[in-house]
Amino acid sequence: MERPAEEITLESSVLRRWLTTDLAELHRTVTEAQPHLSPWLPWAAGDYTLDSAAQFIDKCQHDWRTGRAFTYAITVSGAIAGCIALERRIGPTGLEIGYWLHPAHTGRGLVTTSTAALVEQALALPGIDHVEIWHDAANTASQAVPQRLGFTCVDRRSPPREPAGAGEAGIDVIWRLTR
DSSP states (O other): OOOOHHHOSSSOOEEEEEEEHHHHHHHHHHHHHHHTTTTGGGGSOOOOOOOHHHHHHHHHHHHHHTSEEEEEEEEEETTTEEEEEEOSSSSEEEEEEEEEEEEGTTEEEEEEHHHHHHHHHHHHHTTTOOEEEETTOHHHHHHHHHHHOEEEEEEEEEEESSSTTTOOOOEEEEEEEEE
């Protein structure tokens, strides 16, 4: 099975696979970012423990080996600034991109440049012809990324669930970029 690059060097950051040695820094980064992340990411609300971080890193390594997902630490000057992933959740010919950043690193284009790099990696994989970004309608910061990169909004759905995060409207907005 072909996979994307394990490390991608960009102008202002490096995307790289998560390592077991990232445990303490991942925990610290998420814990510091919880007020920023928890309205959108239910896993960031409540008690984010070292065990939570270890489970995340283990899952990232397992998913990479199996090809289920390709999850990267976004690093700036060697420090973890956030996370971005390509995930097989939207059918056999597409990959979904998800991301988050520590608030100290927002507003610098890190997610936009990281997403552009992963789009390139995804569309170079055999059998992949589209990439999607899903976000809650209330998350305008996440919406700006696909807009900047030329994605097309293809759907707005009210899933049969309550909003998962405190800031969510409960409406999924789906953006697609096709080869």
